[in-house]
Amino acid sequence: MNRSGLTWIILLLVLTGGMITGLLVGDGDLSDLALRETYLKLRLWRLGNAGLAGAALATGGVLVQGLFRNPLASPSILGTTAGASLGGMVVLSLWNVLLAGSMPAWLPAELLLPVGCLLGAWLALMLLMTVTGRDASVITVLLTGFILSSLFLSVGGLLTSFASEDFELGRAIVAFTLRGVEAKGRHHLALAVPMVVLGTAVAMSWARHLDALLTGEDEARSIGVDVVAVRRWAIIWTATLTAAAVAIGGNISFVGLMVPHALRPFVGVEHRQLMPAAFLGGAAFVIWVDILVRVVPTRGHLPLGVVTRLVGAPIFLYLLARAAREGRMA
Amino acid sequence: MSPPSIGQRGLAVTGLRVRHRHGPEVVHGVDLQAHPGEVMGLVGPNGAGKTTVLKAMVGLLPSAGTITLDGQDLSQLSARERAHRVAYVPQRTALTAPLSVRSVVDLGRFAHRSSWSRPSAHDRAVVSQALEDANVADLAERPFSTLSGGERQRVLLARALATQAPVLLLDEPTSALDVRQVLLLHTILRTLAQRGSIIIAVLHDLAEVREHTDRAVLLQDGQVQYTGPTPEVVALEPVRAAYGVDLIERAGLAYRLPTGGGVA
Amino acid sequence: MKLQLFNGISLIGILALATWGATRRDAPQTVQGTIVGAAPSAAVPTALTDARGQTVPTGAYQRIVSLNIVSDPILLSLVEPTRIVAVSEHSQEPHPEGYRYAGRPGVARAADLETILSLSPDLVVASHFADEAFLSRLRDAGIVVFDLGEMRGVGTTILNIRSLGQLLHQPERAARLEADYRMRLGALDAAIPDDAEAPGLYLSIYGDSLFGGTTGSSYTDMLHFAGVDDLAEAHGYVERPRYSPEQLLAIDPPMVITQTGMGATLCAHSTLQRLACCQAGDRGARQVPQRPWTGTRAGRLRSAGTGPSRPVAGQPRPGSFDAAARDLHGVAVKPIPLPSSQNILLEAHR
Numbered sequence: 001m002n003r004s005g006l007t008w009i010i011l012l013l014v015l016t017g018g019m020i021t022g023l024l025v026g027d028g029d030l031s032d033l034a035l036r037e038t039y040l041k042l043r044l045w046r047l048g049n050a051g052l053a054g055a056a057l058a059t060g061g062v063l064v065q066g067l068f069r070n071p072l073a074s075p076s077i078l079g080t081t082a083g084a085s086l087g088g089m090v091v092l093s094l095w096n097v098l099l100a101g102s103m104p105a106w107l108p109a110e111l112l113l114p115v116g117c118l119l120g121a122w123l124a125l126m127l128l129m130t131v132t133g134r135d136a137s138v139i140t141v142l143l144t145g146f147i148l149s150s151l152f153l154s155v156g157g158l159l160t161s162f163a164s165e166d167f168e169l170g171r172a173i174v175a176f177t178l179r180g181v182e183a184k185g186r187h188h189l190a191l192a193v194p195m196v197v198l199g200t201a202v203a204m205s206w207a208r209h210l211d212a213l214l215t216g217e218d219e220a221r222s223i224g225v226d227v228v229a230v231r232r233w234a235i236i237w238t239a240t241l242t243a244a245a246v247a248i249g250g251n252i253s254f255v256g257l258m259v260p261h262a263l264r265p266f267v268g269v270e271h272r273q274l275m276p277a278a279f280l281g282g283a284a285f286v287i288w289v290d291i292l293v294r295v296v297p298t299r300g301h302l303p304l305g306v307v308t309r310l311v312g313a314p315i316f317l318y319l320l321a322r323a324a325r326e327g328r329m330a
Numbered sequence: 331m332s333p334p335s336i337g338q339r340g341l342a343v344t345g346l347r348v349r350h351r352h353g354p355e356v357v358h359g360v361d362l363q364a365h366p367g368e369v370m371g372l373v374g375p376n377g378a379g380k381t382t383v384l385k386a387m388v389g390l391l392p393s394a395g396t397i398t399l400d401g402q403d404l405s406q407l408s409a410r411e412r413a414h415r416v417a418y419v420p421q422r423t424a425l426t427a428p429l430s431v432r433s434v435v436d437l438g439r440f441a442h443r444s445s446w447s448r449p450s451a452h453d454r455a456v457v458s459q460a461l462e463d464a465n466v467a468d469l470a471e472r473p474f475s476t477l478s479g480g481e482r483q484r485v486l487l488a489r490a491l492a493t494q495a496p497v498l499l500l501d502e503p504t505s506a507l508d509v510r511q512v513l514l515l516h517t518i519l520r521t522l523a524q525r526g527s528i529i530i531a532v533l534h535d536l537a538e539v540r541e542h543t544d545r546a547v548l549l550q551d552g553q554v555q556y557t558g559p560t561p562e563v564v565a566l567e568p569v570r571a572a573y574g575v576d577l578i579e580r581a582g583l584a585y586r587l588p589t590g591g592g593v594a
Numbered sequence: 595m596k597l598q599l600f601n602g603i604s605l606i607g608i609l610a611l612a613t614w615g616a617t618r619r620d621a622p623q624t625v626q627g628t629i630v631g632a633a634p635s636a637a638v639p640t641a642l643t644d645a646r647g648q649t650v651p652t653g654a655y656q657r658i659v660s661l662n663i664v665s666d667p668i669l670l671s672l673v674e675p676t677r678i679v680a681v682s683e684h685s686q687e688p689h690p691e692g693y694r695y696a697g698r699p700g701v702a703r704a705a706d707l708e709t710i711l712s713l714s715p716d717l718v719v720a721s722h723f724a725d726e727a728f729l730s731r732l733r734d735a736g737i738v739v740f741d742l743g744e745m746r747g748v749g750t751t752i753l754n755i756r757s758l759g760q761l762l763h764q765p766e767r768a769a770r771l772e773a774d775y776r777m778r779l780g781a782l783d784a785a786i787p788d789d790a791e792a793p794g795l796y797l798s799i800y801g802d803s804l805f806g807g808t809t810g811s812s813y814t815d816m817l818h819f820a821g822v823d824d825l826a827e828a829h830g831y832v833e834r835p836r837y838s839p840e841q842l843l844a845i846d847p848p849m850v851i852t853q854t855g856m857g858a859t860l861c862a863h864s865t866l867q868r869l870a871c872c873q874a875g876d877r878g879a880r881q882v883p884q885r886p887w888t889g890t891r892a893g894r895l896r897s898a899g900t901g902p903s904r905p906v907a908g909q910p911r912p913g914s915f916d917a918a919a920r921d922l923h924g925v926a927v928k929p930i931p932l933p934s935s936q937n938i939l940l941e942a943h944r
Contacts, residue, residue, distance in 0.1 A: 028708030035711055038735045042707060069424070106617050109646065110730040114616075165834050171723060183707055183728040190615030194608045202604040205445045205597055212437050216424030218390045223493060224413030224441030226598075233601050240605070269427040445597055 004273065007266035011280045015051075018287035022047040025294055042183075049184040049192065050290040050304075051283035053249030054259075056196040056241040058282025061256030062275050063203060063241075066210035067234040068138055071264070075256040078141075079128055079148030080121040080239040084246035085177065086152040087120020088113050089159045092172050108187050113176070114247035121243030124148055125236065138217075141235070179250035180304025181290060188248045195244035200279055203237035206230055207271035214269065252305040254312040255282050262319055285312075340365040341387075341497055341528050345395035348379070348386045348552075357382050357552040359395070364545075366496070369519055369529040371539040371560060374549035375573050380532040381421070383549065384499050387530070388418040399497060413441035417490035419500040423482065428473035431485050435460055435470075438492030457492050463521075464488035465514055479506035487515065491522075498522060500531040504538065509585050516542040517587065537582075540564045548572055638763050645722065645743030646729070652761050655717035655738070659710055661701060662721040664745050668755050669719065670694050671771050672764045679713045707731055719758070721745055747812035748779065779819055786821035793823040794849030794871075797842070799860050804837040817851065839865050846870050 024030070028039040060075035068077070075081065091113055107115065131144050160177075164170040209230040212220040217227050245252060259281045260274060267277045286304075289311055293302045341364040348357035357379045364370045372380050386393040389404065389412050397404045399415050407415070417438070425434065438460065439453045449457070461467040464487045469477065474485065483506050490498055498519075504512045519529050519542070533539045539546055539560060546563035548556040556568040569577045641651045658673070659680040660666045666681040679698060686692075686700035701710060707728060710718065718732055722744045729739045740761055742754050752772055759768020796813045798805045807813025808826035810833040817824045825847050826835065848870045852860065861872035 026708045027706060028712050032712065035714070038711055039708055041734075042711075042731060069427075108617070108730065110726040111616055112726070165832075165836065172725075175725065179725075183725065183731045185727065185730055185734060187616050187730075188727075190618065191612050194611040194615065198604065198608050198611070202601055202608070205601065208437075208440060208445055211429070211433070212440055214425055214427045214429060215434070215437065216420075218385070218388075219418070219420055219423060219425075221390055221409055222388050222413065222416075222418035222420075223437055223489070224410040226409045229598050233598070236601075236605065240608070264428075269429055270433060 004267050015280050015284040018284050022287055022291050025291055045185050046181050048189050049181040049248045050286045052192045052196045053245040053252055054255050054282035054286025055279045056245040057255040058259035058278035059200045059275055060238040060241040062260045062278045063234045063238045075238050075242040078145040080124045080242050082149040082152035083124025084117040084121035084243050086156045087116040088176055089156050089173055091116030092176055093159055111187050117247040118243050125239040178303030181249045184248055192244045192248045195240055199237055199240050204275055206233055210271045250305050252308050254309045258312045258316045259285055339400050342398045347394040348382050348391050360554050362547050364528045364530055366526045366528055367523050368544040369523050371543035371546040372532045373539055373546055378549040379552040380549055381501055384501050384532050388499055410441045415495050416497045417493040417495035419486050419490045419503050421501040426475055428475045431472050431474055432470045434474050434485055435488045435492050438489040460488040460491035463491055480511055497528045502532050502534055513587050536564050645741040650740045654763050657715045659715040659718045665719045668758050672762055672767050746810050747815040782819045791821045791823055792849055793825045795826040795847045796851045798853055799856050806835045
């Protein structure tokens with residue numbers, strides 16, 4: 001058994017273990033036969049949403065890291081995460097207006113927020129692609145993404161500031177930015193499954209292009225890679241994945257950075273391996289963190305997105321330290 | 331898609347003009363012809379535009395003028411189709427990721443299969459042959475990032491060989507090589523030429539050009555100053571005009587591979 | 595090119611699939627079983643529309659979970675205490691009237707989904723704090739959810755009493771509770787003579803951030819019924835303003851209602867120490883225990899000499915609760931304005 005094969009088995013075991021544990025852990029007592037089905041359904045939805053958010057972020061991380069040829073790139077680099085957050089905040093601020101009878105009948109009320117996130121992310125993506133044009137350099141894309149992020153974050157900051165004068169709205173916005181996957185239901189799953197699962201599958205069609213891009217744009221082009229097309233679609237799929245992740249899980253940080261980084265030494269840098277590995281690894285990581293969020297006794301709300309970072313940063317540091325000791329800076 | 335048959339006309343560059351993005355024109359109407367079976371050296375002083383001309387031929391820089399292979403305009407082709415015809419060995423690579431040597435060479439097969447398919451038996455055979463030919467078979471499983479400069483350059487050559495393109499363009503392929511590796515490289519290039527490839531290499535060392543190329547193009551200030559059989563181009567007058575130095579014909583140190591091939 | 599086409603078509607397909615899946619409605623959830631108890635009288639509608647626009651059937655719900663501090667005491671006054679299976683966690687804090695809440699679990703928030711479900715409630719009373727996703731999960735489990743909407747003080751509390759009375763088929767008890775609430779507020783108001791009323795405002799200070807509370811929040815009610823003319827309201831501030839030091843200096847309140855310890859912080863501020871309320875020092879300052887059960891005590895900082903009192907605005911409407919209070923206490927009491935943009939749409943479904 002080689003290192004890579006073993007890694008796949010471990011990934012699958014950790015993921016399966018997380019799924020089983022995730023179904024068993026919660027406030028409710030599963031021996032209560034009347035409620036068992038309800039509890040399991042709740043936990044299954046929560047589990048599914050956690051896994052999808054993690055998978056989307058980790059896969060998005062692999063895509064941008066390949067695109068920018070930088071293992072420190074994170075999916076939020078394109079500005080779509082900030083755009084999605086802003087979209088959510090705008091919807092929250094308009095919540096009363098939107099819910100006062102003018103709510104479209106076809107849209108479940110709980111999807112108003114996710115749809116706001118998606119629209120925000122897509123608007124950010126359109127802006128990014130319009131500003132950078134057809135064949136802008138990677139640096140232009142990077143700078144534009146950074147500036148769009150800053151812009152959206154500051155507009156979000158303005159909204160938060162205005163909202164703080166309204167106690168309930170202020171609380172709602174803070175809760176939204178720290179929100180996790182609890183209470184997410186089948187509507188959220190139905191929204192995210194195609195975007196994350198099929199999105200990753202289709203994004204895999206660029207795996208070899210991204211491998212080629214590791215050698216630099218000129219060399220990639222010389223061996224037949226349509227660099228403009230790779231860039232366009234890597235951006236579009238990253239945006240789609242992160243939008244889905246924010247829509248169902250809020251701001252979950254660090255997954256897109258840490259999971260691919262942790263996996264590279266084991267499965268290698270080739271995208272055909274790395275993307276599916278990151279998909280599983282991201283799902284497993286967020287599912288386990290969400291279990292942690294459930295079992296740690298706290299008075300208030302333990303925000304999933306903050307805990308991923310609290311747990312992720314030490315793991316990341318450990319990996320870095322180990323890599324540095326072994327003289328292998330992946 | 332099978333590689334196009336190599337006609338008699340070879341690679342023809344006519345009126346090639348290259349302008350830097352938002353900058354001045356640096357190549358002013360270069361014409362050159364390269365024929366199957368010959369190794370061409372592209373020489374000239376620093377800043378003459380050698381690399382620029384080469385990159386324009388690969389399609390990496392936007393250019394005016396026409397570049398045809400056997401009468402077919404290369405600018406009309408997609409990146410993928412072009413990669414079937416023209417292979418490129420850069421001076422140095424931007425690759426820093428720990429991709430294995432075999433994977434790097436396998437990238438040369440990029441244009442030969444679809445995005446989804448795994449390498450075919452033919453792909454694998456071609457890659458193995460390229461590794462052998464470039465003398466890097468023993469490095470196949472090593473991560474590229476751990477190689478020395480010379481090893482890297484040979485791997486890049488192997489990748490170009492794996493494309494099986496009839497035109498091979500090399501940018502200072504010997505700059506990081508020791509004498510033995512230089513000789514090995516030229517042996518490989520000669521073999522390819524004998525099989526009917528068109529080889530154009532940007533070279534720095536005029537002695538090397540004299541020794542290993544059939545024809546040479548001397549560029550200066552983005553224009554072709556001299557072109558012809560190598561002994562006529564790398565000669566007293568052209569060299570004095572382009573470089574401002576006198577060429578002294580004298581026996582110096584020379585190297586050759588031991589008889590029996592000497593390919594390790 | 596083919597690859598790009600494939601990606602483009604896939605993207606459109608994925609978005610279409612996501613839209614289709616997410617907006618597919620399930621069969622409308624019917625509330626299981628009939629609610630036992632009093633049959634709806636002619637005065638009670640069969641259903642109400644709550645603050646989220648949901649149609650909620652009225653009835654004698656038997657297992658009620660209250661998710662907020664306002665509905666806790668209202669519910670305990672409207673129905674038999676045994677029917678309230680859980681109250682908000684805030685009500686579990688040590689409290690003079692804590693005995694009323696004893697013996698039932700506290701629910702911190704709607705997010706404690708499984709805890710709520712384990713109580714098998716038939717009704718969950720929520721406020722705007724609850725995330726829609728949580729409420730959707732409760733509805734998924736066949737539980738009726740009623741959202742009281744935003745809570746902004748006495749006015750919305752009265753509306754909450756009325757709507758809960760309708761919801762639980764107890765309009766008479768709700769009317770009595772409302773009358774009692776108004777009488778007590780009226781008594782408070784009447785106890786303070788008009789000429790003893792003084793201008794002031796509510797202020798809290800964190801670091802150098804100055805937060806107020808006025809019209810549209812319960813702070814303003816607290817001030818009104820304690821005999822303080824709300825200067826923030828008079829200056830046009832609404833809800834929970836964040837003041838700049840200059841704005842505060844412009845108002846220069848002779849009295850500031852704040853929390854224990856914050857008076858000292860405020861007056862230690864280099865530019866705010868010139869405020870009239872700070873110039874008076876601690877002379878006449880009275881500690882008013884605001885929430886003694888939490889240990890947070892409100893301090894009252896008052897300048898020497900009372901400011902000009904403002905005449906009572908508005909006249910009580912004859913026949914209203916306010917008029918009843920006036921009759922009871924023999925003085926004019928302030929009318930209680932009910933929010934015009936009320937969240938609860940008391941839309942009767944008969």
